[in-house]
Amino acid sequence: MSAFFAAARERVPKGPDLIVLVVIWTLLVSVPFWLPLLGGYTALASKVLVFGLAAMGLNILLGFTGVLSFGHAAYFGLGAYGAGLTLRYLVHSTPLAMLAGTLFGGLAGTLFGMLIVRRRGVYFAMCTIAFGQLWYYLAYSWNDFTGGFDGLRDFHREPIGFGRFTFDITQGETRFYFFLLAIFAAAVAVMGLLLRSPFGRTLVAIRENERRARFLGIPVERHIWLSFSISCFIAALAGTLYALLNNFADPLTLHYSLSGYFVVMTVTGGMRTFWGPLVGAALFVLLQDYISSMTVNWMFFIGVMFILVVLFFPRGLLGMRRQTRSAGKA
Amino acid sequence: MWQVVLFNVTNGLIIGAFYVLMALGLSLILNLSNVINFAHGNFLALGGYLAYTLSPALGYWGALLVSPLLTALLGVAVERLMIRRIYNRDPVYSLLLTFGLAFVIQDACRYIWGPNGLPMGLPDMLAQPITPTLFFITWYRVFMVTIVIVTVVGLFAFLRHTRVGLRIRAGTFDLETVATLGVNVRNLRTFNFAVGCLLAGLSGVLAAGQIGLNPNMGDDLLMPSFIAIIVGGVGSLIGTLCGGLLIGMAAALTTVFYPSASEAVIYAILMAVLLLRPRGLLGEEGMFS
Numbered sequence: 001m002s003a004f005f006a007a008a009r010e011r012v013p014k015g016p017d018l019i020v021l022v023v024i025w026t027l028l029v030s031v032p033f034w035l036p037l038l039g040g041y042t043a044l045a046s047k048v049l050v051f052g053l054a055a056m057g058l059n060i061l062l063g064f065t066g067v068l069s070f071g072h073a074a075y076f077g078l079g080a081y082g083a084g085l086t087l088r089y090l091v092h093s094t095p096l097a098m099l100a101g102t103l104f105g106g107l108a109g110t111l112f113g114m115l116i117v118r119r120r121g122v123y124f125a126m127c128t129i130a131f132g133q134l135w136y137y138l139a140y141s142w143n144d145f146t147g148g149f150d151g152l153r154d155f156h157r158e159p160i161g162f163g164r165f166t167f168d169i170t171q172g173e174t175r176f177y178f179f180l181l182a183i184f185a186a187a188v189a190v191m192g193l194l195l196r197s198p199f200g201r202t203l204v205a206i207r208e209n210e211r212r213a214r215f216l217g218i219p220v221e222r223h224i225w226l227s228f229s230i231s232c233f234i235a236a237l238a239g240t241l242y243a244l245l246n247n248f249a250d251p252l253t254l255h256y257s258l259s260g261y262f263v264v265m266t267v268t269g270g271m272r273t274f275w276g277p278l279v280g281a282a283l284f285v286l287l288q289d290y291i292s293s294m295t296v297n298w299m300f301f302i303g304v305m306f307i308l309v310v311l312f313f314p315r316g317l318l319g320m321r322r323q324t325r326s327a328g329k330a
Numbered sequence: 331m332w333q334v335v336l337f338n339v340t341n342g343l344i345i346g347a348f349y350v351l352m353a354l355g356l357s358l359i360l361n362l363s364n365v366i367n368f369a370h371g372n373f374l375a376l377g378g379y380l381a382y383t384l385s386p387a388l389g390y391w392g393a394l395l396v397s398p399l400l401t402a403l404l405g406v407a408v409e410r411l412m413i414r415r416i417y418n419r420d421p422v423y424s425l426l427l428t429f430g431l432a433f434v435i436q437d438a439c440r441y442i443w444g445p446n447g448l449p450m451g452l453p454d455m456l457a458q459p460i461t462p463t464l465f466f467i468t469w470y471r472v473f474m475v476t477i478v479i480v481t482v483v484g485l486f487a488f489l490r491h492t493r494v495g496l497r498i499r500a501g502t503f504d505l506e507t508v509a510t511l512g513v514n515v516r517n518l519r520t521f522n523f524a525v526g527c528l529l530a531g532l533s534g535v536l537a538a539g540q541i542g543l544n545p546n547m548g549d550d551l552l553m554p555s556f557i558a559i560i561v562g563g564v565g566s567l568i569g570t571l572c573g574g575l576l577i578g579m580a581a582a583l584t585t586v587f588y589p590s591a592s593e594a595v596i597y598a599i600l601m602a603v604l605l606l607r608p609r610g611l612l613g614e615e616g617m618f619s
Contacts, residue, residue, distance in 0.1 A: 070425055118608065
């Protein structure tokens with residue numbers, strides 16, 4: 001544990017990294033004040049935070065371990081359903097709902113990860129897609145319990161705290177945005193510390209050369225499994241926030257298209273960078289919102305965007321910066 | 331009772347036949363190019379729509395022949411223009427590319443042919459039931475299963491007995507060596523992708539006669555096809571064949587006793603295979619692991 005914090009202290013950001021950090025946090029904190037002026041609405045920023053968190057969670061696996069999951073919507077959706085079902089059937093408590101949803105999605109991912117951890121590459125991806133769809137069909141067909149195709153309704157987020165210390169997040173978009181931002185900040189801090197710890201460095205070593213990592217005596221399977229599990233927990237946490245944001249959970253949050261969106265957010269922003277997925281999420285959410293207000297054929301343009309990103313911007317927005325910098329050094 | 335069972339067995343056979351055609355195409359592309367073609371279901375829809383557009387001019391039989399070939403040509407264009415560029419990159423890019431392609435083709439179909447379902451006309455002789463007692467077995471169903479059997483046998487004969495087929499099978503195991511022996515691997519992959527799209531286009535024409543046309547008609551077939559490949563074992567085409575028939579039959583027989591679990595049983599098979607035999611029923615140990 002002390003090595004964990006020592007490693008964290010060693011890598012206090014400086015130079016360009018510090019600038020990125022300052023810019024991102026300034027934007028995140030100030031967004032409710034200027035976005036409405038530009039014609040946006042705060043819920044859009046909340047959506048960016050939630051999707052960004054899920055994509056950053058996915059990136060632990062995709063960008064930092066080099067393992068491709070194309071089924072993370074399943075854990076996101078399980079988190080959303082876990083929170084929604086808890087609020088609807090069990091207790092009217094926001095923190096407990098978040099806990100239940102995160103545990104539900106995270107544990108499902110952890111158990112499934114155990115089954116597929118020996119698979120690699122596209123085969124691993126295919127297993128994650130197929131398993132993800134299982135939950136989609138379950139939510140879709142278990143009508144009485146989950147609301148079926150119409151989604152789970154009749155629940156809403158509850159005020160947090162008790163007595164005098166109650167923080168009412170049920171009203172006011174801006175207030176709820178700052179609640180999301182606080183959770184986001186905590187989750188991001190944990191992810192950042194994890195990735196800078198020896199554990200995180202080991203993941204990168206596995207990504208760079210799995211065989212060499214194995215020869216060094218690193219238990220590769222266990223690390224990939226842990227990385228998969230952690231990224232599922234983060235995705236599930238983001239899912240609970242999504243359910244709270246909309247007071248609604250629908251089966252499309254479990255569908256593999258959303259998994260694809262998470263991957264494209266990560267790649268667009270830069271999958272070898274820490275903040276890339278958030279930038280990608282912002283770009284994706286804004287673009288989707290804009291295009292779908294312009295034309296019914298928005299899927300066509302989103303699809304074209306996928307293709308263009310793959311063919312011409314494979315390193316992503318923040319990845320390009322990194323590349324030019326390291327090219328300058330060499 | 332026996333009629334209900336027989337009805338569902340024929341249904342299972344037909345659904346299984348579609349899974350097999352889809353999954354064989356996907357499997358061919360996956361084995362040689364290491365690409366999961368998310369747009370495969372959309373090539374299927376394209377095949378169906380092309381047949382719909384062509385059949386007034388060429389008649390049903392002409393359309394049945396020509397539209398799979400056109401789908402294959404489109405496949406060649408897609409492979410040459412896009413997919414070829416990403417063979418040497420991380421698999422995430424090929425998945426994203428075909429995923430985006432699926433969106434593009436689906437919305438293009440919706441734009442060109444409209445969002446509502448379209449019926450596909452069949453020749454009169456195919457639309458008749460065989461006998462009044464077995465009213466659910468139309469000649470069309472017999473015809474479909476026959477076509478699928480002929481196609482599958484043809485595909486396996488092609489892979490076994492022709493030079494190109496041999497190269498495709500060899501490339502599945504070691505593409506580098508095949509390239510070193512002087513085979514033009516680029517063309518081989520293009521050809522192989524086209525064969526995969528041909529199978530998708532053919533299943534599209536056949537499916538159109540059974541369920542009609544709509545822009546996302548291939549989506550429901552895509553996921554079971556993935557599962558058929560995993561269950562059968564990645565790298566083995568015979569395995570894919572068995573996997574497709576197995577899950578088609580299992581889903582249909584479950585429908586007899588407990589209709590709402592027919593999807594779930596497919597996933598139950600998937601989990602059982604991943605738990606007990608991770609390489610799949612006929613998969614080679616060490617491939618993709």
